[in-house]
Amino acid sequence: MQALDDITVVSLESGISAPLCTRLLGDFGAEVIKVERPGLGDVNRHWDSVVYGDSSAHAWVDRNKLSIELNLKAERGTDLFHELVEEADVVVQNYSPGVVERLSVGYEDVCETNEEVIYLNVSGYGRDGPYSDRKAYDMVMQGETGLIQMNGSPDAPAKIPLSVCDINAATYGTISTLLALFHRERTGEGQEIDVTMFGGMLSWLGYFPHKYWHNDELPERIGMRHHLLTPxxxxxxxxxxxxxxxxxxxxxxxxxxxxxxxxxxxxxxxxxxxxxxxxxxxxxxxxxxxxxxxxxxxxxxxxxxxxxxxxxxxxNELDDVLSHPQTEHLDLVKELETEEGPVKYVDTPIEFGALEFAREPMPDLGEHTADVLSALGYDADEIEALRTAEVI
Incomplete structure (x- = not known):
């Protein structure tokens, strides 16, 4: 049994934060429909080509999803999106500020179609406030939330190599979606959720704010040592x-x-x-x-x-970690079978007594467009007409 096997998620996602959030929901059994721009798709598809021509980022965050190409700038494309939303439990979006409103696929628009929907906004700074119109990416946010200045050696600051701000937002996005689903199970009510990279990283600053508030202390860069403990x-x-x-x-x-x-x-x-x-x-x-x-x-x-x-x-070096005795014992590295060959991945590190994870490979761009539209009741001629009109 999969925990979310009766939940449908429609996602307008790009980069890492929202795609990782919906991948986690897909791991838990949700049907995730990834809506992508025709001919281009998510930007994360194009960062490298090391996985049989696909990108390492795509392999990381896009398993357990269906991909549909949909032109949301076309009125017919927006109509199709709302048909998808009518059957959905959750909508996730992390487009640039103001985009979903301009495309008529924001929360207020979606509520007219499905008032019980849970609508998750993942953004850099939030949808209002002095920084709301700023685009936000991981390195930008590491600088904005103080991580770069407190990380590194005394003579030079450093970025944390992991996309830690994206991972933070994805984690909070997943938790908040599960909580909202639980709330809806109790009350029947949908709701809008806002998760920000900025707020999420501030919540991870740990004891450093207290050191500042109570001791007027800013964290110095100390390389491989610890700010609070020694040796x-x-x-x-x-x-x-x-x-x-x-x-x-x-x-x-x-x-x-x-x-x-x-x-x-x-x-x-x-x-x-x-x-x-x-x-x-x-x-x-x-x-x-x-x-x-x-x-x-x-x-x-x-x-x-x-x-x-x-x-x-x-x-350890990375290769040591991937072949680590505990990695093998916990069975954390698994393989997905694809047409191009096996794709290794690091499994979601939770072990349930009575629940299972979904394990499907990441989709090609638009791979499931026809299947998703067929499930909505469109026949082959209607699907071809939409393709000819460049709606899909």
Missing amino acids: YGPHETADGQYVNFAILSEAHWETLCEDVLESPGLLADERFATNEQRVEHRDVLEPTVESLIAEQPRDYWAERLADAGIPWGDV
Whole structure:
């Protein structure tokens, strides 16, 4: 059984944030109809061609979907969209500000067709306010929400390589849609939802706002170290590898000094008596710990950290992660069969006792146009006429 196997989602999506949201809904069993521009499709289809000619982004976010090409600038195309919406439970859109309203496919328009619909807007800054007309992409949002300035080394800021702002919006979009479906199950009411990348990333800033509000402290860039804790992070070993460990408590600190580093002098040093004091004097403590770790190879420290019960791990390359023993144990890498060949993917990392995931390959552009229209009652001649009129 799939949790959303009786739910239909119609999506006006582009890039990563909304497509990842609807892919998750598709993973949970929803029928996702991806409405795409004729002849072009989602921009994410064109970023590279590494997956048998398809893009890696398309392979990541577009599985478990149907693709229909539909010209929403044509009046007949808008009419067809509303026919789709009449049968839908959810509409998702992340077009540029104002586009869905100009195309007559915004929430107010859709409600005239289906008043019980759940309509999710995913945007950069929201649909009103001083920044509402700005387009937003992941790197832009990383800068706008402070991530770039707090990430990187002291001499240079850095972007987080993952599309973390898009993933944030997709996650909140999925959660909010599921909550709205639950609400509708109880009340029969649809509703409009707004999820913003800006608000989502602010909610992920964690303890940093509190450090600012209560201590007037802005986060400095500290590379591989931790703003709140020390010692913490990867440390290079004598053989050029790393051990990555975290000292989270005073018990950990005592064990590190006595049993791992065998440096009781660190434990006796009043400058390092508490975590706050260690952070205050990190310019002395961290080079000292680094120099001690650099004296022995990785395996030496791995054994000592494990025996001491201190949280630790390796610093892996991507290929190490994909073939990691725990990756294999959790069965996280699976394959989709396509006409071009098998496509590996990382599965949704949830294990249910009584629910299953959908596992269908990503669609070619417009692959399901005829099938979707046939399900609406159009015959072959009518579909061909729409194609000739460049509506589909």
